[in-house]
Amino acid sequence: MFSFFAMLLLVFLVILLLGLKRYLMKLAADICLDADISAPQIVPALARGCYPYQIVLSVPDLSSLSACQIELALSRLDGVWAVANPDKKTVLVHMRKKLGADILCSTIAETGLTVTCTDGSSK
Secondary structure (H helix, E strand, O other): OHHHHHHHHHHHHHHHHHHHHHHHHHHHHOOOOOOOOOOOOOOOHHHHHHOOEEEEEEOOOOOHHHHHHHHHHHHOOOOEEEEEEOOOOEEEEEEOOOOOHHHHHHHHHOOOOOOOOEEEEEO
């Protein structure tokens, strides 16, 4: 009886480990792919090369609280990753495909925040 439960537990652990391995491989493969991701994308430092375009937006009303909201809103755009800096009142936006400042600013405005975006510099 004991060996039956031990075998059952062993099979369960093998299935669990294989599923975890498959999930981690899929997660690693999706870093540079144009997958349809509805959740905000968290980009590790090694994948920053997947975002060849960048633009710096000046947001005069940027605060610590609104920085998080802006990052989340911009990260929901396909192929966009943003970092807001409340001290400098800027948002650095990394993009897979080049987008205009007007699209990025309208996305920020949709969060309900009152902002004035001006293009600081683009690449």
